[in-house]
Structure formats: C-alpha cells, structure tokens
Amino acid sequence: MDARKAVVVEDDRDVGDAISRLLEQAGFDVVVAHTGAEAMAMVAEVEPDLVTLDLTLPDIDGVEVCRRIRMVSDCYVIVVSGRTAEVDRLVGLEVGADDYLSKPFSMRELQARVAALFRRPRSSDVLAPEPGGSERPPDVPTPEPTSQLGCSDLTLDRGAREVLVSGAEVDLTRTEFDLLAHLVSNAGVVVAREELMRAVWDSEFVPDSTHVVDVHLANLRRKLRRAASSNEWIRTIRGVGFRFDPCCP
Template structure:
C-alpha cells in the first residue's frame, strides 16, 4: 500500500521500536524513528509526522516533557506508550496533549487499530486516507468544510481543526477538538462515554471512562482560561455528557 501518512516511533528499547516500525511499515505508512527525546523533537520538526508513538521512559527526558514541547509547534496525533501502571502517569500524559495511550505489553493488532483510527480523522483540512486495512467506523459526522457556530461565541472550524471563542483561538489538541465537535453537533443530547469513544476515537481497545473524563476536564479548563463563564459541557447522571452553551 502506498505510504500516505508519516509516523514517528519514539522508543529507546530497540526490540519494541523495531516491532512498531515493522508493523506500521507493513500497514503502508512512512515510518521514521528516534530513541531520545531531543532527537524526537528534532525529527518532528524535520519530518512533520502525522502521528507520533511516544514512550514515556526515555534516556534524556520524560515522555510527558517531550509531548509538552511538541505541542508548542506540532498538531501531530500523539499516542503514548507506557509500561507504567499508575493512573497518574496516564493522566499527566493526556493533560499535556496526548491523544491516546497504550499500555505495555501491546499487540500488533492493537497498535494498528489505534493508529488507523486516529489517522482516519482529518488534520488541518487535509484529506483523510485509510492508514491500513483495519476496518474502522466512519469519522465524526458534521460539517467538514465550514465553520460551525455552536453558540456562546464559540465557533468550530472543522477544515482547520481550530476553535475560536469570541474571535480568539482556543488551543485544543486534535482529540479535544473532535470531542467538542461531536458533542456540539448534537446539543442537548446526552452521550455515554462508550458512545463518545466510538464516535471520536473509533477504537475497540480504549478504556472509555478514563480517556473521555480526562479530555472533558481538559476542554472545560481551556474554555475557562479563554475567559468563558459558560458551562459548555454538563455531566448527566454521573456517566454521560451533554453540550449546553446556555
């Protein structure tokens, strides 16, 4: 299959790195790799990958610090890969801008499912192409080529993956934007976490409660920092979320 997307694999464990590179290249992706945080940041600038798989434990810096620095200049999807079992490590990773995470050990099928699901979602108006032969559901429904006024001065530009509040940009990660857009296209309707995972992440391996809750918390915090007093996203019954710009 012709390589239509670029992926950077970041891991200092040669066995895991080689496995990831092999699996992703077999899926038809253009793959480069790095084994340190500094090298990873340099290669993100040089190659401008669509997606980065990022180990949390690197010889020169923690993977969360790599992700934080990467987010200053790149909107590449970031999948963190960790052997750390604690929820805190995953929480910090998602808070600094990761879109998804995988625990070690992982299966090649899991890697392809996660990567394929993310790469099927458009970035900055680029056309969406299948990343592999893995079957995935359709991307989030809604206007893909126009601005969507979702109330309260909040406007979502799906073509560029940009959210603005009263004309000022709100800096969201790709996953945060897609989550907000999904909720906003069905205002007043409650979404269960599992529904949001299927709609936004399109993956069968994802722990829905933790992933959705962290991204919702990040969205609320960023909208508050932008000066909004609106609630935007309400929790319903302790297990569902509802978009409400009133």
C-alpha cells in the same frame, strides 16, 4: 500523494525496530529516535502525522516530550509504555496523547490502534491516502460550513476543524475538538460518557475506561475557560454524562 510520516520514540532498539517495521508495512515513512532530544528534533524536521512515544527515555521524561510535541505539532501521539498504573495513563492523556498502550503489547494491537486513529475524520486528510492504500475517491463530502452556536460567542468550524472564542482561535487537540463537536451537535441534550467514547474513538476499538473522556473534557474545559472565563458551555450531569449549553452565562 506523499506517504504519511511517523516518528518512533523508543529507547529499546529492538522494540523501536519492530514498531518501525510495522509502520513501514502500513505505508509510513519512519524515523526512529532513542532520546527525548532526538524526538523533538525529528518532530520539528519531519513534521510527522504520527508519533509513538515511550515514556521512559534516558534524558527527558516522555510526559514532558509529549507536552513539548503538543506545543509544535497536532500529529497523532500514541504512548507505548511499561508504566501500567492508571495515573500514568491519565497523565499521558492529559498532556495531549491520543492513545495509551501498555507494554507488553502485540503488534496487531498497535496496528489496530493506529488504524482507529486515522479513521477519525480530520480536514487535512480529506484527499489524503490511507496508509498503504490508494488515494481516496473524489466524491468525499464537502466539509460542513462554520456554525455559530446559539447566543454564545463560540464558533466551531467543522471543515477547518477550528474553534473561535470571541474571534480568537482556541488551540485544541484532535480528541478535544471531536468531543466538543459531538457535544455541540447535541446541544441541550445530555450525552453519556459511553456515547462520547463510541462517537470520538473508533467503534471497533475504544479505550478501556470512561476516565479518558473525563480527562480530555477537563482539558477542553480549561482551555475554553481561559478564552472566556465567564462562560461554562459544558455542564456535567452527575451520574449520566455531559451537556453543551450554548447560552450559558
């Protein structure tokens, strides 16, 4: 099987080289970009599985780069940035990053976060090897079939990782899909933010704050509203969490 591919976007060449070496040791084929323009060109050419993205770049702001990446790729994106304010973390996640790592950070922490992301299930990885590892065994469970949700016009296919509203596909990030899938599997039941974090993020490494759940769910709701403005499937239960109601008017 082909090795997984990564694009390291970093204007500090020493940091970029260190991240590149770490990912190569984990089994990735790595290319390094030092500007936003280079990053977009490499993402289009390489079609990576992973991008590590510095927000402070000499030409294009990293937030804009992340937004543009999300328009053309569903790869994992980890922001690595010296911007430590909560607003920067939330903005990074809001535009589609899967994780946010503040500088300075240890290479072991980055390694743990990358491993945690790739342990999250996705259909394209069913028969793919782990980074640096061997091919997965052939007895991987068959992906779940398409599920029609109650009386609503929303279909979620866990096997294809696809969501349809009125027959039209809704473009979700991996995190948004995983959040929706977990809420759907507990339809009618209030799910706490902490439970969503444990279910969607790796149990060995979860984000520092439940705010990330709210940010990703806000993005998810906005996309579902655009597809069907008359429906509000995800309800906020103040002080507790969220509930998926398949028959919401």
